[in-house]
Amino acid sequence: MRLLVTGGAGFIGSNFIRYWLTTHPDDQVINFDALTYAGNLENLRDIEDNPNYEFVKGNICDRDAVDAVMSRVDTVVHFAAESHVDRSISDPMPFIKTNVEGTFVLLESALKHSISRFHHISTDEVFGALPLDSKRKFTDDTKYDPHSPYSASKAASDHLVRAYHDTYGLPVTISNCSNNFGPYHFPEKLIPLAITNILEGKKVPVYGDGLYVRDWLYVKDHCTAIDAILTNGKIGRTYLVGGLTEDIPNIEVIRRILRIMGKGEEMIEYVKDRPGHDRRYAIDWTTIKRELNWKPAYSFDQALQETIHWFESNRQWWERIKSGAYREYYQNQYSVTE
Ligand SMILES: NC(=O)c1ccc[n+]([C@@H]2O[C@H](COP(=O)([O-])OP(=O)(O)OC[C@H]3O[C@@H](n4cnc5c(N)ncnc54)[C@H](O)[C@@H]3O)[C@@H](O)[C@H]2O)c1
The missing domain is CATH 3.40.50.720 (NAD(P)-binding Rossmann-like Domain)
Known part of the structure; x- marks a missing residue:
């Protein structure tokens, strides 16, 4: 091809x-x-x-x-x-x-x-x-x-x-x-942002109550x-x-990352919610499984571990991104709640 x-x-x-x-x-x-x-x-x-x-x-x-x-x-x-x-x-x-x-x-x-x-x-x-x-x-x-x-x-x-x-x-x-999520994920998104913030010793911003659910x-x-x-x-x-068969709220995703990285909940910082924030997404991927015999090869925790390991081993890649114009965007986007 x-x-x-x-x-x-x-x-x-x-x-x-x-x-x-x-x-x-x-x-x-x-x-x-x-x-x-x-x-x-x-x-x-x-x-x-x-x-x-x-x-x-x-x-x-x-x-x-x-x-x-x-x-x-x-x-x-x-x-x-x-x-x-x-x-x-x-x-x-x-x-x-x-x-x-x-x-x-x-x-x-x-x-x-x-x-x-x-x-x-x-x-x-x-x-x-x-x-x-x-x-x-x-x-x-x-x-x-x-x-x-x-x-x-x-x-x-x-x-x-x-x-x-x-x-x-x-x-x-x-x-x-x-x-x-996974290797080379731009560090403005939830999982890489959490991992890289923790690696930098910074808190992890979580929107609203953190109960949003993503697949x-x-x-x-x-x-x-x-x-x-x-x-x-x-x-x-x-x-x-999709990748999951159960609901995992964002706050639980962050807790799992913190656990794998040996950190506690004091690293979480709740920030102001954004407009039009969708509450829950969940995908039924039984058709592709049935018709094309596809299913995820990794469990969520295995994939999280691999991802954390990748970010630990490729610091230069994400440090360059985080030090650039992205910093200004980040400051505008995540305003801490009082
Ligand atoms: N990341 C996710 O979780 C996710 C989930 C569902 C669907 N998608 C879809 O998957 C696709 C890839 O997502 P991603 O996360 O890799 O995005 P990304 O933002 O990381 O990458 C997008 C790429 O497209 C290029 N691009 C943007 N505008 C362009 C243009 N006008 N001409 C040529 N190139 C252009 C960018 O330079 C960049 O390399 C997108 O269509 C997105 O909607 C992503």
């Missing part, structure tokens, strides 16, 4: 490229990425000399640049997105541009170049939130109900991808996955799920990909 991976310098995309080149060593991968604040070529240092890997800097909204790379591949795995909910609340425009217009440009180009598979990576946030006290999960039949500019823009992109299949016959698949997916398990979909997934289908 010749793969075009958009957004391959980001968190999940870089893990996916590493996974793909390791497990499919004869395939070729072009990583097409605009290198926004979230794109970091240091995520791919260990594979940049691989002869089957090429990096092309470009924006998915740029038709000519997209056409140039699209003409050289047969498969697209589309990760590129503005992906941080909090940023979408303070400045939604880049989310509409990249997530909606950029996806549209890619779809047009994929059609023009008769791409044999267009796989679109989406999020469970398109389904909105579930009440904290319910046992319900997002299923294949759950209606879209996005709440933030981020999830609304991802929902729009999902609809466009489906429309290109239904209207023009583009061979697409979609996956809606839950919150990923956590280890990024390495996500990569095997995408592989299963690319290899055996049905054209036109959407697969829900």
